[in-house]
Every structure is written in C-alpha cells, then in structure tokens.
Amino acid sequence: MDLDLRKLRYFVAVAEHRQFGRAAQALFITQPVLSRQIRAFEQELGCPLFTRTTRSVELTAAGRQLYDEARLITSVVDTALRRVHEAERGEQRLVVAFAPGLRVSDAIRAFTARHPEVGIDLFPLRWWEQDAPLRDGRAHVGYVRRPFDDSGLRTVPIGHETKVACLPVTHPLAGRDSLTSADLDGEPMLDIRKRRTFSAEEKFEAIASGQGIALVPVSVVGWYSRPDLVYLPVTDLRPEETCLAVPEDGRADLVPAFLEIATPTLRGLSAGAATGQG
Amino acid sequence: MDLDLRKLRYFVAVAEHRQFGRAAQALFITQPVLSRQIRAFEQELGCPLFTRTTRSVELTAAGRQLYDEARLITSVVDTALRRVHEAERGEQRLVVAFAPGLRVSDAIRAFTARHPEVGIDLFPLRWWEQDAPLRDGRAHVGYVRRPFDDSGLRTVPIGHETKVACLPVTHPLAGRDSLTSADLDGEPMLDIRKRRTFSAEEKFEAIASGQGIALVPVSVVGWYSRPDLVYLPVTDLRPEETCLAVPEDGRADLVPAFLEIATPTLRGLSAGAATGQG
DNA sequence: CCAGGTCCATGCCCGGACGGTATCAATGCG
DNA sequence: CGCATTGATACCGTCCGGGCATGGACCTGG
Known part of the structure; x- marks a missing residue:
C-alpha cells in the first residue's frame, strides 16, 4: 500500500512521451530526477515498468496495466476531491445500490421529497457482486437479495420475492x-x-x-x-428474502434517515416485489 | 491533484479512532506527528476535516465525505496494484463495456476461444454514461449506441438498431x-x-x-x-447506429486483436441487434 | 571509422518534509 | 482544586525530492 501518486503521475508522463527528457520537460523537472523517481517507483512496486535501451523506452506488460489503472486512479481521486469540496459547501450525496430487478424509485422519490438537499446516485449491482460495493464504500445503501455475505453489514428485511x-x-x-x-x-x-x-x-x-x-x-x-x-x-419453493443492507461503519447521518423513510415504503412494496415488475 | 495517500491513511486512522493518540499508536507514529500531518492535509485540501475540541474529535461534512471516498480510493489502488502484479506474471485482462441491451457474448466467446490467456471483465454501461468509462480507462472496448461523445475515441460501426x-x-x-x-x-x-x-x-x-x-x-x-x-x-425513423468504440490511446496489444475478432462477429450480429433480444 | 548529437544513468549537493522528544495548554473528572 | 488525558507547539535529526554536472551507450553523417 501507499502508492505515491506523484510518482504515478511521473510514470504516466514517461509512458505518454515514451522518452524521459520530454516527459521531464512536461513535468517541469529535470531529466535525472525523473529517471531516479521512475527507478525508485519500479523498486517500490517490485516490477519493472519500462524496457529501456539508451535510445528508446517501451512499456512492459506490467507498465501497460499500470497505465490503464493510473487513469482510473486519477479519475477516482479527482472525483473524490471534487465531492469533498461539494460536501464542504453543504452538498450531500447518497449512493443507493440495487440488485437487478429490485424497485428503488419509490423509496428514492419519498426520500428526495423529504430531503431535497441530498443528491442521489444510483449504483446498479451485478448478480455476482451484491455486497462488496457496500463494504468498500462505493455505495451507502443496498437493495439486495439473500443469500449474500452480510459480514460487516446491517440488514433490514424488506420483503420476499418468489x-x-x-x-x-x-x-x-x-x-x-x-x-x-x-x-x-x-x-x-x-x-x-x-x-x-x-x-x-x-x-x-x-x-x-x-x-x-x-x-x-x-x-x-x-x-x-x-x-x-x-x-x-415452483410451487413449494420458499421465496427468497430481499433486504436493505448498509455497512456497519456507514454514514451516521444520511443512512438512518434513508432507512427510516425507505423501510415503510418498502414494506408497502414487498407485495409488489413478490409479484414482480409487471 | 497529487493527493497524498499516506496522509489519507493517517486521516482514516483518526476518523476511525476518533482520537489522535490512539490513531497515532495504531499507525506506529507519535501523536504530534499525526496532529501536524492532519493539519497539513486539511491545508492542502483547503477545508477542515475535523472539528476538534481538546477532548474530542468529530468529522465535518467534508471529513465524512472524504472518509467514504478514502475507502473507495484504497480499494481502487489495491486492485490496481494487484492487477499490475498479475500483468507482470503474464496475466492479461480486457474490460469490455456494453450499453444496455447490446449483445456481447458472441464476440466474447469468439475472442476467448482465440485468446484463452486473456481474462475478460464485463462493464455494464449506464444510459447516460456511454463514453466516459472508455476515456478514463475503466474499459478498453465499448459497445455503444449513437449518439455519444466520440472525442478521443476510435469507433467502428457494427450495425443499426431500430x-x-x-x-x-x-x-x-x-x-x-x-x-x-x-x-x-x-x-x-x-x-x-x-x-x-x-x-x-x-x-x-x-x-x-x-x-x-x-x-x-x-x-x-x-x-x-x-x-x-x-x-x-415508428416506420420512418432512421435506425440508430451501434458502434464499437475504443480509446485512441488504448492498449495497443489486446484492443486490435479484439476488434479483429469481434467486428466480423458483430457484422453477422447486426441483423440480430436490429431485431432485438428475441 | 570516427566525431558529434541524443538519449538515459550516476554522483554530489541543498532545501524541505517527515518523524521523534520534550513541553505547553485546555478540558474533564474526582 | 489538583490530576489525568488529549491535542498543539517547538526544536532537532534524517531522508527524500529536486537541481547541476557528468558519464556511458547508441545512432548518424561524413
């Protein structure tokens, strides 16, 4: 852990310029510094990122992968910083995840009616990954189907679905x-x-x-x-339980407010969920 | 830009321990260092993260948001590092994005048949965000519908859809x-x-x-x-074009191989895409 | 074949950031 | 009111990131 984002930026520059000198120029540092930083970076990662001859610089397989990941990382970091500043100015966001087919719009509408100041992001869950986004902070609340790994999550049953x-x-x-x-x-x-x-x-x-x-x-x-x-x-099959799941260490401010509003809405919806989408 | 991940880790520790002393202990540093680092971090971000009295530490709104984002960032960074090491050991991955409804399985199957060593990740696109994941590196290839913002993307028409x-x-x-x-x-x-x-x-x-x-x-x-x-x-409505889109600066190794295999497959599929899912 | 240009790597030095120790200030508790 | 606890401040040493000068490898042109 503790990737150095400055070194990552340096790496991206070299990867894009395919040349240390030009990259250093673009970064407003001198070339020897860049060489040393990249070498240190490779040592920290434990694998070479470039195959260098004295005349050319090529990405290794690991380097190509890191270049892909770097764009993702910088994008995640940038939006994170933007959101922090938005939060600092008073804007609030809540990320609601939902498994395929589960209706969330009624709960969202009820919630935004009561809390118009909170922006809602919807996060569609995949079939094989219902719980991980809740644990790693990508989502604050999740509409999920049993069974799932509920370690680290608080769950509220909201209905059954055949x-x-x-x-x-x-x-x-x-x-x-x-x-x-x-x-x-x-x-x-x-x-x-x-x-x-x-x-x-x-x-x-x-x-x-x-x-x-x-x-x-x-x-x-x-x-x-x-x-x-x-x-x-299948007449004798027990319906599977649908739940609202929230991380145990989740946001103490918005999540309870959402649960308070969404739970009664969903109790009313549970019959609808059981009979399907229409 | 250039968020310091070490400071972010320090911040997370304080946020979780709600106390500087204990957090410092958990980080194996001394408390004054932690105090100074957090203060510097707040200055870099430009907004306070904690409301401190001499007896207690509370997260501000910005701090809560950053705590959420921190988990996402560390998770992204961790998987990035893991993937880099996998790539270093020779494993290759290709992320294929697809707009709702577009069939990709035939192309994937043809591709994996020819390149069994390449792992495929599927990335479902949302209606309102077809192109951004391609540009920011979350996906290498995308099945998308016109219109979309194709700046920075190379596109290959693969069919029309009514x-x-x-x-x-x-x-x-x-x-x-x-x-x-x-x-x-x-x-x-x-x-x-x-x-x-x-x-x-x-x-x-x-x-x-x-x-x-x-x-x-x-x-x-x-x-x-x-x-x-x-x-x-609607009888006189022109069908909309479906495309394969790839970032111009994308992976030079796997993407062309995928296009070569997927494009004929999809030309065969375009009639199917035009008539829908069945 | 050699001289010069163009790369990247290495050695040396300096300033600033990070970490540690000692200490102070403020608050809560008995 | 005194003591314990907790965060903040001051001062100091070390290491890392930056610059400068230079070396070594490779390509190219005469």
Missing part, C-alpha cells in the same frame, strides 16, 4: 403449468451468482441451448424473455 | 399498429440519456403516468415491458 424456474421450451417439463422442487432434482442448475466473467444474457443463452436450467427472481423475468425459454412457478 | 416509441396504454395513439415521426410531433419526449440521477425504471414509470413518451432501442423493450405501456414501431 423465484421461478427457467427452462428451454424443448425441455420435457416445459409443458407443465407449474413445478415442484422435486421435479428439479437432478437437473443441472446454473447459478447466475457464480458466473463472474460473463453477462446474465449468456446464462440465458446457456439455458436455451440445453446446458441446464436456472431459478430466477420473478421480477427479472421480463428482462430476459425469449421465445425459446419458458418460465414456470 | 427504435420504437413507448407510450402509456391510455395514450390516444396507443391503439395504432405503427406510427410515423409526424405523429410524435409535439409529444413531450423523455430522453433517458439525460436523466443522470434516476434509474431507467423510473423513466418508464414516468411514461406510464402520462408525463411523456420516449423512443427506446428495440432490444431493451423486453426489459421494461409492463401492462400499462405499449411499444409501437
């Missing part, structure tokens, strides 16, 4: 009106939460091509409906 | 089979790309409640279908 089975139309069970979990014994199940590398669409393609079946929350059925897929209720 | 009008069922035009753009003259149009603060769902609620109508790409119609909305083709 799951339906998604099968290819060619599946022997596809003609049925409804299923029981016994019908699904031995079927290959694809859990969207386990796929980290590909999009949700690909899972449904996998189902359509017969690689397995899946249980999906009823509220996202509309998103992925295709003529070659059918969705069937 | 747009359909979305109206409430109660709308006078809702009974028609199709529309022309003349029918829409004078109708209040809601452009989802302009709404930065709320989710796409909310726009469709706004349409359903009669606040206006919208043109949406046909491939996302399934995502937001509701009984109180109808979607009608």
